[in-house]
Amino acid sequence: MTNQQTDEEISASNLSNTDVVSRAKEVVPGGAQTGLRAQAYDCGDVAFDAAEDATLTTVAGEELTDYHLAFGPIVLGHGHPRVDSAVKEAIDRGVLYGTGTTELEVEVAERLTDLLPSVEMVNFANSGSEATYHAIRLARAHTGNEKILKFEGCYHGWHDYVDVSVYPPAAELGDVDGGPERRPYPESDGMLSAAVENTVVVPFNDPAAFREAMATHGDELAGVILEPVPHSVGCLRPTDEFVATLDAETSERDVPLIFDEVITAFRHSAGGMQSELDADPDLTCVAKAMGNGYPVAAVGGRRDLLEQAGGDHESGVVISGTYSGHPVGLAAARETLDIVDSEEVPEQLADLGDRYRAGLRDLLEDHGVEGRVVGLRSIFSLQFGVTGEPRDYEDVVGLDEERFRDFAQGMRDRGHFFTPNPYKRHHLSLAHGEADLDEYLDDADEVLMGV
Template structure:
């Protein structure tokens, strides 16, 4: 048992102390527990851009649940749609529900690569399914991924996401307990490095089942892809008949309803979407070329098994349909992109004014402030040298002033349709004050 909290402890501290007894680390994931680096916190409400703790402290939320909340927390029309779905029963688990068809049709309409879709509940499931489809189609086992890209927690891909410097260029398992053969079959090269990709194709071309990437790797803040790099990947994979998999779990519906594939004009063979697809509801999908997806359509004896009791649950799908429609009809991306530009420009000016070494990276509604590093990062190695301690101090100072984001310096701020000029002004004023103390 942990020691009893002091009698003057806040309600947040009491709850986190209780949590530490019954939940490993006191939070559902190690990344969530990092919020405690700036003080134990238990949230119990969220609306629009505001997150409220059990002690009734309010924060402007830049974490947004690690990115799904694109329209704002507890969005009225999304929640109404989910409630209506709940009234009709949350899960049938047999046959087809009309909502499945409606959301699948929207994905086919908006995402250039998508001809058919299977639903699931998380990004990790989507990347797992995509890789299984790719392995089945090619009869090969090896997957190529990029350092700094995260594709979920499963053994196929949880390799070299945040390797330490001495692990660069290695197949670095991110977790204890992973299957050695899975790690060995996951090849890794630096992002934006076409020569390294070519070398893998020369050495392993016949054994490659797929190439998977975040088209804009946001798992390490933001690495922007060189257009030539994406183009080259497309050509190499086409020539070798190896499926190209875009993990658009962050970029899909947050950056554009057409995904990064629409934005950069590169069409992959398979696409994974989750997060902003449902504005926070658990809904995800793997989509892509019909010949690849249809491997999952037959009886489970001859084809690919894609399964899941909760796949296609009705509240998730109802939320997805309403989120997609709202994003498209209300031109959400223009709002969050313009706002993102203002935050980035404001923060850059502040770094200059305060003479602090650092950079502001990001794309559209996402940005990260990275201390101690300059220049545009092209790959994971370019992010490695950032000053973690200063970012944590910044995060703590901002939290004291009512702005919440994870103190993990490799992560990112997100904006939603509920954020606007009021939040921008308050953030920049307070960032000015906090940067002056660093």
């Protein structure tokens, strides 16, 4: 399989990827809906026409095996028949009510409280960013404080409260006054400086630095937010000591601990990472794999924290959104959660993930290429120019970006699609199988020979 557009393919569809991308660039900044989507163009223009199972089809008719899976939501494969028919049924019944409640909302809320050990109540949203925004507002209201502590290399969405120190460039890395805190780095122009100033940034997996930051800022913190397994930089595995320290320090000071499980929940485990780590978060954000590609998210957690958003007109926390609790997302979530849980999808995918990782590690060794393969269960990343198990962002920042882009290009030319962003990751779904694995490793062998 190749993604070179033959004249035949172009004439069959009458379109080329470049036609569509050029038109997009006239009317959409960068020709894609986010900068991250535009990064795909580093391997040539690409405009999609269809997606089914593990296959993407471009407007020119090329077929690509999808390891991007839309940054992770697609856990069952594109167009899963049970999920799609549940959505169709839901919209046949009624598209949007915007007030009151529905049995569907209640069922999905009940399901989340059953699955996620720390969650007693939930409020729905449509994206992970909305969920982290709501979580922080709940935490600020509870504590009366404004500062948020986050970890370098963790991504929690695009809003000002959290878009700090996700991918600080090497030249911007640094401590605050020689202490354990890292200099907060705003990821976007146009951010409110107060939001950046109210962010305390600490290295991941460093219990001593965290304890010291808590001793300094504990009384002025509204919350501590983290990806329990930061996949925004490939994969950092939290140490037991780090997790225990997070839990103990935040409980002692009644600072809400916010688990951002937008990537991990339902992909790595039906109960989220919180069901496996020795921590009891106060608030949890979920999205992505919850709806197998349909827009749906939630913030959940302790009853007393969520009840602040009870809708009192005079006071309390406002959590609002015309489309919150939309039947399309919730119907998808009800079905997806059911399949993930009853078919033990995370466990099935973990086995396949292990085989991709092992195969890639062998190839790096065979070809004498410096690099490492990181990941967990259905997620993996190939990082060039770095070795050893990464513990924090500084262990990732030196990776060889150009080499990864060359690898991504070589693989795309052979029919495998993933973002050429070297900090991102491959994802697997229930639609990926043995044949995909063999084809991927054979082609990676060829590409690594030339990289």
